Amino acid sequence: MNAQTNAQANARVAVRGDEESYDVLVVGGGAAGLSAALSLARARRRVAVVDDGSPRNAPAEGVHGFLSRDGMPPRHLLAAGRAEVTGYGGELINDRVTAVEPGFAARLASGRTLRARRLLVATGLRDELPEVPGLRERFGRDVLHCPYCHGHEVAGRALGVLGTQPLSAHQALLISQWSPDVTYFPGGPGGSAPTEEERARLAARGVRIAEGEVTGLALGEDGRLRGVRLAGDRLVPREALFVAPRFVPNDALLVALGCERNAEGWAVADPSGRTTAPGVWVAGNTADARAQVVTAASQGVAAAAALNQDLLEEDVTAALTAPAR
Numbered sequence: 001m002n003a004q005t006n007a008q009a010n011a012r013v014a015v016r017g018d019e020e021s022y023d024v025l026v027v028g029g030g031a032a033g034l035s036a037a038l039s040l041a042r043a044r045r046r047v048a049v050v051d052d053g054s055p056r057n058a059p060a061e062g063v064h065g066f067l068s069r070d071g072m073p074p075r076h077l078l079a080a081g082r083a084e085v086t087g088y089g090g091e092l093i094n095d096r097v098t099a100v101e102p103g104f105a106a107r108l109a110s111g112r113t114l115r116a117r118r119l120l121v122a123t124g125l126r127d128e129l130p131e132v133p134g135l136r137e138r139f140g141r142d143v144l145h146c147p148y149c150h151g152h153e154v155a156g157r158a159l160g161v162l163g164t165q166p167l168s169a170h171q172a173l174l175i176s177q178w179s180p181d182v183t184y185f186p187g188g189p190g191g192s193a194p195t196e197e198e199r200a201r202l203a204a205r206g207v208r209i210a211e212g213e214v215t216g217l218a219l220g221e222d223g224r225l226r227g228v229r230l231a232g233d234r235l236v237p238r239e240a241l242f243v244a245p246r247f248v249p250n251d252a253l254l255v256a257l258g259c260e261r262n263a264e265g266w267a268v269a270d271p272s273g274r275t276t277a278p279g280v281w282v283a284g285n286t287a288d289a290r291a292q293v294v295t296a297a298s299q300g301v302a303a304a305a306a307l308n309q310d311l312l313e314e315d316v317t318a319a320l321t322a323p324a325r
Helices: 003-010 031-042 074-087 168-175 196-204 252-256 293-321
Strands: 014-016 019-027 047-051 091-094 097-101 105-108 113-121 125-128 159-162 182-185 214-219 225-230 234-237 240-242 246-249 280-282
Touching (some): 031 074, 168 182, 182 225, 280 293
Parallel strands (some): 019 047
16 A cells, blocks of 8 residues: 555544544654654554644754754754655644643644544653853754754864753763863852862863853854853853753643653653553653654654554454444
């Protein structure tokens, strides 16, 4: 069966009054959600993806570390994924899920109601940044957080690391892998003076320490980062600055459905993404802060396989107990 015929077969969606019914409803259309939807659609499951079109990595110039897709702009990756999902009959809905009732009946911001047998939440996370003037405006451009995602693109330049937590000194050591010109700014919000051991380790890697409170970023007329401002109107020229945000999962739907969280505040799930709430799966950054795009995509595929198996067991049981005709 070709993709077009398959799409037509999968597009048959049962309707109950004003409710549309699917096998799986995927909330979130990033790499995790779309990968799951693609696998489910290829398995001839009725699947819908609800996404409001505001991906976390929108400011980034390219996706990196994704074999065969390295450097592709995030919007192009998502566009390709959407086309693949719809090519197999999956439905994409530009909307936002406001609530999900057990069962599952999903209410959308538009007033539409969707019903599904299973739910996959792939709503990602949000980055809470320190309150430093200029930081938010440049985040994802020349204010960065992941050296494995963006380090190569700024390699060899004048780099900085903003101290905001106990592990910031270690982050400065890590960034020195990409450039011999690294300055550590321990005076960021939540930062602290390096210990003697940290100073020795930073010095061993050639990382300089710029003492003093960080008061803001200096931006050029083109909007790009020029440097980091310190108390006393001191300016340390830098071309890129690394910072560790506080990662906060977008898990309100999971919490409302009774999914347990671990001690760190993240959804409890097995390796396939199955949560403690019956019929609810999770994939990507919603449960894994460290998941890069390629990791999230892999988690979406794993969740899809588990979801399909769970649905199959239900289908077999229903067939065994159905009245004889």
